[in-house]
Amino acid sequence: MKAFVLEDFGLKNLKQRTVPTPEPGPGQILVKVSAVSLNFRDRAVAEGYYTPEKMPPNLIPVSDAAGTVSAVGPGVSRFSVGDRVMSHYASRWLDGPPRRDLGDFTLGGPLDGGLAEYLLLDQDGAVATPPSLSDEEASTLPIAALTAWFALFERGGLEPGQTVLVQGTGGVSVAAAQLASAFGARVIATSSDDGKLARMRELGAAEVINYRTTPDWAAAAVELTGGNGVDQVLDVVGGSSLNRSVSATRPNGHVAVIGFLESMTASLDLMPLLYGQTRVTGIATGHRRAFEELAAFVGVHGIKPVIDTVHAFDDAPLAFERLGQGAFGKIVVRVG
Numbered sequence: 001m002k003a004f005v006l007e008d009f010g011l012k013n014l015k016q017r018t019v020p021t022p023e024p025g026p027g028q029i030l031v032k033v034s035a036v037s038l039n040f041r042d043r044a045v046a047e048g049y050y051t052p053e054k055m056p057p058n059l060i061p062v063s064d065a066a067g068t069v070s071a072v073g074p075g076v077s078r079f080s081v082g083d084r085v086m087s088h089y090a091s092r093w094l095d096g097p098p099r100r101d102l103g104d105f106t107l108g109g110p111l112d113g114g115l116a117e118y119l120l121l122d123q124d125g126a127v128a129t130p131p132s133l134s135d136e137e138a139s140t141l142p143i144a145a146l147t148a149w150f151a152l153f154e155r156g157g158l159e160p161g162q163t164v165l166v167q168g169t170g171g172v173s174v175a176a177a178q179l180a181s182a183f184g185a186r187v188i189a190t191s192s193d194d195g196k197l198a199r200m201r202e203l204g205a206a207e208v209i210n211y212r213t214t215p216d217w218a219a220a221a222v223e224l225t226g227g228n229g230v231d232q233v234l235d236v237v238g239g240s241s242l243n244r245s246v247s248a249t250r251p252n253g254h255v256a257v258i259g260f261l262e263s264m265t266a267s268l269d270l271m272p273l274l275y276g277q278t279r280v281t282g283i284a285t286g287h288r289r290a291f292e293e294l295a296a297f298v299g300v301h302g303i304k305p306v307i308d309t310v311h312a313f314d315d316a317p318l319a320f321e322r323l324g325q326g327a328f329g330k331i332v333v334r335v336g
């Protein structure tokens, strides 16, 4: 089969090769990949600064894939040939609290990912694709949308009418805005770009703040909530910006620590945290039960994931370069 392999760290070492097509063993399914979507993580893995010690040589990268089951191994009962499925990133995390070894079984490193004609999955590590979505749309759900869903509902306990602040207009934040507004929450969106903020309004954001022209966006958010603060912030920025997320949040509100666009380390001012009694939770995508609930919600509410660009398979390296260049929503590579 055709596949991209990471011969060494560095995007220039992402090479298209012909490699043996895997065969499904007991409990495994072989998926003919139709589309993959890229996440910031995929680039970090390729560049060698995302747990490089865990990455095997000649890894097939990219965590998120959607396609059709083309063969099943002995004992498979969850899926049949012809079923449309999406990959489940944290492949062994099915429900409940995560295990310490969660990071040993994630797709797109250290396990092979979807940037190939075929992807071998454990039957437990796949979720049925909502019929309302194309494969390109479905390929955007496994990390970005699930992370947003998990932060909002599993960890954040979102209720209709509550206020959620999302940062920037990348994959996680756009999905979060769509999900939260479909649920009946009030979304405040931030971005560096007024044009993107207008698009966030079209997707359901009730209020918008340009964090470039309003650097103290946290104060602006507090003002927009009558002085009390938002119920939840989905923080994708990390670094010192986390302090602003805490100050934007109402007492006893929730900050989901998701991303590290500014920095992977943060120095937190403890007094606002203590007096605000803010709940701060680290998020690592989500478990399969939440993914299945997300897929059902997307179907029922007719949510269409926002795709920035679709690249041809041969142009996958260009798609990686598009990451971090201000895409609105998701970057997709068409495989099949």
Ligand SMILES: NC(=O)c1ccc[n+]([C@@H]2O[C@H](COP(=O)([O-])OP(=O)(O)OC[C@H]3O[C@@H](n4cnc5c(N)ncnc54)[C@H](OP(=O)(O)O)[C@@H]3O)[C@@H](O)[C@H]2O)c1
Pocket: 039, 040, 041, 143, 144, 147, 167, 168, 169, 170, 171, 172, 173, 190, 191, 192, 193, 196, 211, 236, 237, 257, 258, 259, 260, 261, 262, 283, 284, 285, 286, 323, 324, 325, 326, 327, 329
């Ligand atoms: N923990 C998890 O499970 C998990 C899952 C998925 C992603 N993540 C992490 O979450 C982060 C976001 O992921 P993503 O895929 O949504 O990223 P993305 O699609 O690359 O989005 C980046 C967007 O964020 C905004 N942004 C960049 N720097 C910013 C800053 N300093 N302050 C405010 N906004 C800023 C920009 O939006 P504007 O152009 O609108 O300003 C930019 O376009 C990444 O660090 C990623 O690794 C974590």
